[in-house]
Amino acid sequence: MIALRSMLISLFQLPDSFHDFYLHLTGTAPSADILTHCRRELIHAVWRLLLDKEFMEAYTHGVVIKCADGVTRRVYPRILTYSADYPEKYVLH
Amino acid sequence: MVERLDLGRGRRVKRPTWKLVEQLPQPPSLPRTEPSPPASTTIPSTSESSSPAIVEKLICTAKNVFGLFREYPNLPTHNPDDTASPTLTTQPSQAEQPESSHQPLTVSGLTFANETIALLMNWQSTGSSLKSIAECDRLIKDVLSHPSFRVGDLQNISLRQENARLDEQLHAQPDGWRESTVKIEVPNGQRHGSPDNPPIPTFSIPGLQHRSFVETIKATWADENATHFHYTPFRQFVQQQPDATSERIYDELYSSDAFLEAHKALQNQPPEPDCSLERVVCALMFWSDSTHLASFGTASLWPVYMFFGNQSKYERCAPSSGACHHVAYIPKVCVA
Numbered sequence: 001m002i003a004l005r006s007m008l009i010s011l012f013q014l015p016d017s018f019h020d021f022y023l024h025l026t027g028t029a030p031s032a033d034i035l036t037h038c039r040r041e042l043i044h045a046v047w048r049l050l051l052d053k054e055f056m057e058a059y060t061h062g063v064v065i066k067c068a069d070g071v072t073r074r075v076y077p078r079i080l081t082y083s084a085d086y087p088e089k090y091v092l093h
Numbered sequence: 094m095v096e097r098l099d100l101g102r103g104r105r106v107k108r109p110t111w112k113l114v115e116q117l118p119q120p121p122s123l124p125r126t127e128p129s130p131p132a133s134t135t136i137p138s139t140s141e142s143s144s145p146a147i148v149e150k151l152i153c154t155a156k157n158v159f160g161l162f163r164e165y166p167n168l169p170t171h172n173p174d175d176t177a178s179p180t181l182t183t184q185p186s187q188a189e190q191p192e193s194s195h196q197p198l199t200v201s202g203l204t205f206a207n208e209t210i211a212l213l214m215n216w217q218s219t220g221s222s223l224k225s226i227a228e229c230d231r232l233i234k235d236v237l238s239h240p241s242f243r244v245g246d247l248q249n250i251s252l253r254q255e256n257a258r259l260d261e262q263l264h265a266q267p268d269g270w271r272e273s274t275v276k277i278e279v280p281n282g283q284r285h286g287s288p289d290n291p292p293i294p295t296f297s298i299p300g301l302q303h304r305s306f307v308e309t310i311k312a313t314w315a316d317e318n319a320t321h322f323h324y325t326p327f328r329q330f331v332q333q334q335p336d337a338t339s340e341r342i343y344d345e346l347y348s349s350d351a352f353l354e355a356h357k358a359l360q361n362q363p364p365e366p367d368c369s370l371e372r373v374v375c376a377l378m379f380w381s382d383s384t385h386l387a388s389f390g391t392a393s394l395w396p397v398y399m400f401f402g403n404q405s406k407y408e409r410c411a412p413s414s415g416a417c418h419h420v421a422y423i424p425k426v427c428v429a
Contacts, residue, residue, distance in 0.1 A: 012397075022281075050306065063311060068316060071171065071359045072370055074372045075375045081346070
């Protein structure tokens with residue numbers, strides 16, 4: 001668990017200014033738990049932004065594309081796999 | 094009569110390798126007309142409660158020489174394996190090799206039909222060796238023979254300035270990448286929620302580079318490299334002996350149960366109003382991993398890649414296939 005946490009810290013860094021921001025906010029330096037939580041918040045916020053309204057519209061109603069074989073189809077994007085290493089998966093769940 | 098001996102290096106009769114002698118595994122061909130009756134079965138849909146019982150008709154292809162056959166949920170409209178050959182999928186298209194030498198040729202002494210051709214041939218054969226025949230053809234057809242082309246307009250041209258102007262215009266156009274700021278809520282040990290309490294403090298992280306997923310999908314699917322995309326999933330089996338039981342083959346994403354379930358769920362959902370287009374699943378495969386850019390240093394990136402599961406893995410995993418689409422770069426600044 002300790003090894004995992006250290007990996008998380010080395011992989012998903014928040015900007016330098018986060019420490020100053022937290023120190024100014026609470027008067028103490030952020031603990032490891034707070035950092036882990038914020039990194040998790042960061043990746044979820046990023047995915048919330050990536051899966052935008054345009055994508056969700058396409059997910060529900062499809063997009064009409066003239067495919068490479070010349071046939072026009074209504075294409076519905078579906079996420080079938082997501083590959084990540086373990087530290088990254090840890091923050092995704 | 095003395096048999097004449099060939100001097101010099103011996104000649105070896107080249108024999109085809111076993112890969113060529115053995116037949117390459119051909120994918121099962123699709124039924125062109127009506128589905129073949131012997132193996133097709135009719136099973137009721139899983140949702141038995143719905144009043145109009147949706148009956149699925151599985152379509153089986155004929156077995157090929159290796160006993161491979163496929164089972165489609167519906168008649169596919171496109172069979173990419175008809176045109177995909179192993180050489181096509183593994184070899185990227187090579188640019189035409191230049192045929193000119195580095196040795197300069199002079200116009201004098203060589204005969205051409207007229208002086209214009211001689212000048213052009215001289216230009217192609219000298220200087221940089223990257224002027225292929227196809228490129229020279231393009232220059233003649235698209236530029237020199239164009240009705241708007243006038244030599245007089247080129248009098249005071251500075252290619253450096255024109256390139257700079259082109260760069261400016263290209264930068265002004267959106268290339269699909271956007272930069273965004275992500276906000277996260279930071280716990281500060283206080284209670285929030287009621288109107289009396291202060292709002293939850295937020296922290297902004299700038300510099301997320303990302304691209305529209307939908308635009309990437311549209312561009313990729315319309316591209317001619319997407320000719321080998323599979324739109325209809327299938328289950329693949331092998332039956333090596335006529336009396337043996339058939340075994341399921343798991344190889345591609347488009348022959349997986351997950352794709353089949355997504356396809357069936359899509360066909361069962363109500364269609365868009367006034368739309369009779371075929372509905373297909375675009376199987377997205379995401380991958381992200383933090384990567385270090387330097388051996389000594391903390392420079393790193395956290396990219397998010399997107400692949401398409403409709404593409405064969407042999408094509409998708411070739412580094413030169415260009416099948417990987419990077420869609421986002423997550424900001425990451427290392428703390429010293």
